[in-house]
Amino acid sequence: xTPAGMIDPATGExxxxxxxxxxxxxxxxIRRASWWEDLPGVFEALxxxxxxxxxxxxxxxxxxxxxxxxxxxxxxxAVEYAMTHTRGQVRAWLARRIAxxxxxxxxxxxxxxxxxxCVRLWADPDGMxxxxxxLSAEEAQAVWxxxxxxxxxxxxxxxxxxxxxxxxxxxxxxxxxxIPVTVLQTSSGxxxxxxxxxxxxxxxxxxxxxxxxxxxxxxxxxxxGYRPAPGLARWVRATHRHCRFPGCRRPASQCxxxxxxxxxxxxxxxxxxxxxxxxxxRLKTHANWRVQALGGGHLRWTxxxxxxxxxxxxxx
Numbered sequence: 001x002t003p004a005g006m007i008d009p010a011t012g013e014x015x016x017x018x019x020x021x022x023x024x025x026x027x028x029x030i031r032r033a034s035w036w037e038d039l040p041g042v043f044e045a046l047x048x049x050x051x052x053x054x055x056x057x058x059x060x061x062x063x064x065x066x067x068x069x070x071x072x073x074x075x076x077x078a079v080e081y082a083m084t085h086t087r088g089q090v091r092a093w094l095a096r097r098i099a100x101x102x103x104x105x106x107x108x109x110x111x112x113x114x115x116x117x118c119v120r121l122w123a124d125p126d127g128m129x130x131x132x133x134x135l136s137a138e139e140a141q142a143v144w145x146x147x148x149x150x151x152x153x154x155x156x157x158x159x160x161x162x163x164x165x166x167x168x169x170x171x172x173x174x175x176x177x178x179i180p181v182t183v184l185q186t187s188s189g190x191x192x193x194x195x196x197x198x199x200x201x202x203x204x205x206x207x208x209x210x211x212x213x214x215x216x217x218x219x220x221x222x223x224x225g226y227r228p229a230p231g232l233a234r235w236v237r238a239t240h241r242h243c244r245f246p247g248c249r250r251p252a253s254q255c256x257x258x259x260x261x262x263x264x265x266x267x268x269x270x271x272x273x274x275x276x277x278x279x280x281x282r283l284k285t286h287a288n289w290r291v292q293a294l295g296g297g298h299l300r301w302t303x304x305x306x307x308x309x310x311x312x313x314x315x316x
Contacts, residue, residue, distance in 0.1 A: 012279075039063075042060060045079045051079060062091060063078070065102075066098065070101060074098070078093070118133075119131065120133075147162060147169065178205070180211055181211050183214075184213075185215045186216050189203075194241075214238050220270060226259075226264075226268060228268050233257060236257060237275055242275065243276055243277040245283070257274070271293060272293060274293075298311075
């Protein structure tokens with residue numbers, strides 16, 4: 001297990017108190033410290049309303065690999081440019097100048113960014129969702145070229161053809177084919193697993209393609225040992241949907257299943273299991289956060305400072 005010294009309890013405390021995600025709490029405190037200590041001119045311009053937060057962040061992040069004196073000098077020029085240009089223009093302006101001033105810094109920034117490549121999913125209203133990919137420039141260009149080639153033979157408007165081609169490439173299905181998914185039966189209607197409530201018509205359409213159905217109104221039997229049986233694990237993840245730490249929305253499919261009361265004092269059963277992302281699982285184990293199950297999926301968290309936070313099954 002990770003030693004207690006490896007877990008920073010301050011970020012979790014700030015996130016819970018401010019009702020922010022852990023990532024937002026961490027990056028927010030870092031940004032403020034950097035503006036005040038490293039680039040006071042940028043912070044002053046922001047406070048005076050000469051630039052907005054987005055352009056200020058572009059300057060702060062864009063110059064972070066430069067030597068301190070060069071960074072301050074270039075940031076001062078960037079503020080003047082940002083006052084009359086868009087955020088995207090500020091980003092491109094900085095990239096060109098940094099490449100000339102300090103090519104090694106540009107290379108360091110690129111290597112650091114490559115390590116942050118990712119694909120993310122957001123739920124949108126009305127049974128829709130957004131997927132985004134953060135890739136290197138050459139990867140993005142190659143992916144886009146493949147997507148456009150696949151979309152060329154689809155008789156649909158540009159954006160719709162791109163969407164159909166994307167789904168086909170990712171799932172290996174033909175255009176227009178419905179993809180089997182998991183539909184959850186709840187006391188208030190049907191939901192798409194990993195997404196949330198969907199309309200009755202949408203649910204009926206999904207059931208026609210051999211969707212997996214999980215009835216959340218029937219509680220599964222407890223498991224005898226430490227590890228929950230597959231059916232119990234699926235039920236707990238589907239019921240709770242995401243990490244149960246205050247403000248965290250990491251999907252339950254990407255979380256550990258934690259015993260609220262540690263095993264074997266607490267059983268491996270629906271009332272004593274909750275999904276926690278790896279960071280918040282370690283925070284609970286090593287950083288003196290306590291949690292109580294109060295019934296009906298209601299969890300009460302107590303921070304090391306003694307503040308309490310409640311999370312509920314119906315939290316989005």
